[in-house]
Amino acid sequence: MPYQREADAILTDWRAAKRDLEAAPDRSVESDTLRDEIGRLQDEYQRLVDEARARLEPEPPPFPTER
DSSP states (O other), rough: TTTTTHHHHHHHHHHHHHHHHHSSSSTTTTHHHHHHHHHHHHHHHHHHHHHHHTTOOOOOOOOOOOO
16 A cells, blocks of 8 residues: 555554543643644544545555544
8 A cells, every 4th residue: 555654654643642642631731632633643544545545546444433
């Protein structure tokens, strides 16, 4: 897949942000910032999917869902 390296980097950052969010105090500035970061990473990943579709190339696997 042409976007594999970039997709892997986004997923690595997403996993780290999820771990940090779990450790952050609820309703804190830190948790709000991490939620924003997770949203940005999801948007970035979706951009990869959209580019792959536009070029008729294999798509990255679906972005992990929230638990």
